[in-house]
Amino acid sequence: MAGGRTGRRPGLSGTRDDILRAAREEFAARGFRGATLRAIASRAGVDTALIRHFFGRKDTLFRAALDLPETTSRLIQAVAITSSDPGAGERLARTYLALWEDPLTRSVMQSMLASAVGHPDAQALLARDFAAMVAEAVSHTSKDMPELRLTLAFSHLAGVAIARHISKAASLTALDLDSLVALVAPAIQQYLMGPLPGAR
C-alpha cells in the first residue's frame, strides 16, 4: 500500500510523492473543480501521462492526495469517545486544529474544504470518507447520538479553521495553538459529552 515509502526505486517514489504534493497544493488553492491535471503536472515537473499512469483520473488522484495516514488516523483516535472523558474536547480540538498548523496536512484539510464547498462531486467523495470515519469513531463510543455530536464538533472546528487559516481573521491568527484550543475545547467537550438541549 505504502510501497513508495520504503525507499526502493527512489526516482519513481520521489516522482509519485511529488505528484501527490503538487496535487494537494493545487486542490487546496483551486478546489476539486478548479484544479487540472495539467496544472498539477506542471507543478510536479512531470507529464500528465505519468499522472494518469500512477493515479488514473482526477477523482482517484484527489482521493489519493487526501489519503495522508496522518490526517484520518489521528482524527479517528481523537474522536474515539468513551462514556465520560473530561479531556475529549480538548484532545479533539488540538488534534484537528494541529492538522491545520502543519503545512503538509494543512494542504489536505484545505483541499477537502475548498472542494467540499465548491463542487458536488467532491462533496460526495468526501461525504463517503467522512461517513466511514464517523462510523469508525462511533464504533468506539458509548454516548447517545454520536453522529450528531461529531458533526457539531467538527463543524465548529472547521469554522474556526476557516476563520484562522483561510479568512485569516486577526483575532484568531493572533493566538497561538494552545490558546485557541483552550478557547474552543469547552464547547467541543460539551458537544461530545454533555447533554444536547433540543435534540431528540
Next chain:
Amino acid sequence: MAGGRTGRRPGLSGTRDDILRAAREEFAARGFRGATLRAIASRAGVDTALIRHFFGRKDTLFRAALDLPETTSRLIQAVAITSSDPGAGERLARTYLALWEDPLTRSVMQSMLASAVGHPDAQALLARDFAAMVAEAVSHTSKDMPELRLTLAFSHLAGVAIARHISKAASLTALDLDSLVALVAPAIQQYLMGPLPGAR
C-alpha cells in the same frame, strides 16, 4: 439608494433585480472566481453590456449582489451585545442560521462563503465588509475582546451552516431550525458573554 424598489419604471427595475438575483445564484454555485458575467447575463436573460452599464465590473456586481438589506442589518442588530444578556447567543444563532433557511438570503450567505474559501480577492472584499460590521457591532458592546468573541461565534455558526446546507450532513439536516438553534445557542452565548479561557 433603493430607487429600483419604488416600483417606478418596472421594466428596468425588474431587469436590475433579475441581474442581482442571477448574480447571487452564480456566485453561490461557483464562487467569485468561477462566476462569469457571461453566465450571469445568460441566467438573467440580458446582455453582458447591460450588466456593465448597471454595475461596472465583476467585483462591484459582487458587492451589490451581496448587499441585501436583510443580511447585514439583521446580523448587526443581533450582535449588538450589551454587558449581560442571557438571550444574546440564542438570538444571534437564530438570526444567522435563519438567513441560511430563506432561499434568497441563503444564496447571499453561500456566495460569501464559496467566494471567501476560494478566492483571495473576494476574501479581501468580504473581510472589509465583515470588519465594518464587527466595528459597528463592537460600538454597541461593553464586553472585553469583542472582536475575538464575534469571530468565535460567527466561525462556529458558519461551520454549522456549511455542514447543514452545503455538506448536507444528515444529522443536521434532520433537525428543524428551533432544535438546531437550541443545540448551538449555549456555545454562542458562552463566546459572546462568558469568560474566555486562555485569551489575553
